[in-house]
Amino acid sequence: MAGRVVAVTGGGRGIGAAIALRLARAGHRVAVGDLDGELARQAAADAGRDALGLELDVTSRASYVAFLDAVDERLGPVDVLVANAGVMWVGRFEDEPDEVARRQVDVNLHGVLLGMKVAAPRMLSRGHGHLIAMASAASKVTPPGEATYAATKHAVLGYCSAVREELRGSGVEVSVVMPGVVETALAAGTSSGPAARRLTPEAVAKAVHGVLDKPRFEVHVPPAVGVLTKLRAVLPRAAADALHRAVVPDQLAQGDPAARRSYEHRALGPGAPPAD
Template identity: 60%
Template sequence: MGSTKRFDGRVIAVTGAARGIGLAIARQLAEAGARVAIGDLDAGQAAAAAATLPGTAAGFALDVTVESSFTSFLDAVEAKWGPVDVLVNNAGVMWVGRFDEETEQATRRQLEVNLHGVIRGVRLAAPRMRTRGRGHIVTVASAASKLAPPGEATYAATKHGVFGYLSAVREELRGSGVKLSVVMPTVVDTPLAAGTSTGSVDMLTPEDVASAVVGAIAKPRFEVTVPGYVGPLARAVSVLPDALRVLVYRQMVPNQVVEANQDSRASYEKDALTTNNNNNSGATS
């Protein structure tokens, strides 16, 4: 179901939005009256996705791993509709397996898309917003920003890094009128999560995450976990003695080394991690 919140006329840019979570976010924002810019590595797919949305939407080429591409994306959106009111950093990739079996290429790809892509987006968009005295950057991260599933070591490192980076920049932007939010879902039903275990929680849909993003834009707050109880639960568990904390985490957090179906992930990982494709969007724990 679409959101009942309204963003009439607001310019909102979403990265990695030609499919998956990004497209679900774009759709709910368009239904709420926003002018939605879909950024995707494949400009044709971005345009095709935009054509499926109600209201005002357009597709733009975007490679979040290239600064000139990200700058051109923001410039193009601004030239079409005016300043970007909200940037949603959504593009992400994930490799799953034993830490010592991860290739250098897979490691670099996750760092460049998941972490540096977010840093790049904030560094390029926030100063423009600060000059105007208003703006909002929402980053779709993961529950792996707070937890660390075995089998997702580098992915978790990138999401921990995103949370730390945004926490620091938030303080630098305090009083500027620019707000930051980080949305942290558990496992979402997208190609990124193919073959992985959800552990003790139910599989989320892209629409679940989109609703959380829309809610964070409507009522800005820094930390948003999906489901909502995950954040308070993680904080509560973190204060337990180490031995007890480890036991509880083993019940909460799936061990993807043991539980993931690697055959189900082969196609996704070949596409997302061995080619120049950063927009297999989604977030998982």
């Protein structure tokens, strides 16, 4: 079904920009929201097809309302919200600055909550819509060095599961997309593990496109991640732990903190000191 109005948060670069580009090329009317309004406008220009780029702070209800109001006015009522904005700090949990932890919770979790709270009533009034949360394989697995990030993604999955039940039969679909490590700035200096290759943003965008055409709740990218999590759930604890350590990257042992400095200071602010 082409021609839907799709709003993508965190769309100025990386996965969000790839989603906007793919969906615009598929004939959808796309609005890109990003904290950096200039990046949002550039991503929209790249997408073409009258795509719209707007500044959006996903941690602010007022900003979210203004964003969706602008999209409604210029493109039409939003049919699909892709809540993609996210940030990540990597390091030992006890070394993580409190303000950095709060920033991840504000963007990764509260940003999804706010988006759904603001967008869902509009969709419900029309009897149709699709809420898509961009989570992570960290919604199901727990890479060392990503404790708070994993916690926010676990929470997104739980929240969306409850919202899905509340919206059952309403005509509004809920989906959670959970990719592995993707080649973006957020993943700079991280490891994808010994048994996995990094995904491209385009591969994740393809999965989002697929779930628009065929709605389902849990979408793993690649699908093998879903098989892994199901296998771990039925194995004895010792075997499950051994499997986890064999395939899930240990960012403390395998990551490159120096390669993350630029990203973390940009995304998380000066409260994210360079790791030793």
